[in-house]
């Protein structure tokens with residue numbers, strides 16, 4: 001099976017369940033607290049690793065207890081952490097999340113050490129990255145580092161996948177042209193293309209606009225409607241969703257990408273990988289949580305059977 005590198009973020013979710021949000025200067029008691037590992041990069045790495053892929057993570061953590069938690073979480077899934085660097089004097093990426101009884105979420109994101117992942121870190125990992133079959137990236141780390149990694153992949157003939165999330169308005173389309181796969185959801189596609197994406201037809205038009213600008217393959221995730229594969233010079237293909245009763249759709253996109261990467265590197269069969277990705281993402285939304293909802297290989301094979 002092939003090898004995957006994830007160049008991206010890690011976060012620790014600090015989830016407080018509260019009856020209401022405190023006002024300015026007010027202290028109130030909340031009934032429940034939970035901690036969970038997250039960050040788009042980490043989520044995608046964990047999904048791929050749980051399915052048996054060989055995964056190397058390139059990321060930065062702070063010098064706090066959250067870093068220990070994140071590294072232990074990677075190790076428990078068998079992820080190579082040689083390039084998970086601890087930065088002295090910096091906090092890890094954390095996301096305090098407040099959940100009210102209505103289900104309303106208020107979220108703060110502190111990128112911490114994630115904001116320090118630099119092109120030099122990619123160069124330091126260069127020899128090991130050259131041994132990978134696919135480099136997977138998102139945009140919770142500096143854009144310059146992502147541009148640098150895409151160029152590195154192109155130079156060394158390593159395929160790359162960019163999940164442009166969260167979508168920045170200042171993304172330079174020229175500098176992502178060489179990516180092998182661009183995998184946005186509908187909102188991200190609208191931001192990057194500057195076109196409306198409220199229907200499947202508009203998603204195809206927007207993806208084609210990116211292809212005209214030079215990107216070869218765009219995979220648009222469409223939530224409950226599955227996904228679209230839009231490739232230069234080929235007809236658009238629709239990947240049908242799997243019908244499930246959703247319990248919690250958080251992290252479905254990361255489940256889709258991690259599993260896509262895992263099955264794609266197995267033998268570079270794009271259709272087979274997409275077929276598995278819609279299944280893995282659908283399975284993950286039948287359980288609460290993000291990484292907690294990602295199945296291991298055996299359980300997923302049982303779901304597919």
Ligand code: ATP
Pocket residue numbers: 185186220221222223224225226227241242243244246249250251252253254256277278279281282285
């Ligand atoms: P999130 O931000 O919640 O992680 P996303 O917006 O990045 O998700 P989506 O397009 O919502 O990504 O979902 C990713 C994939 O998950 C879809 O392409 C689809 O295969 C699957 N999926 C999501 N929601 C559903 C659903 N309700 N039923 C079946 N499959 C779903």
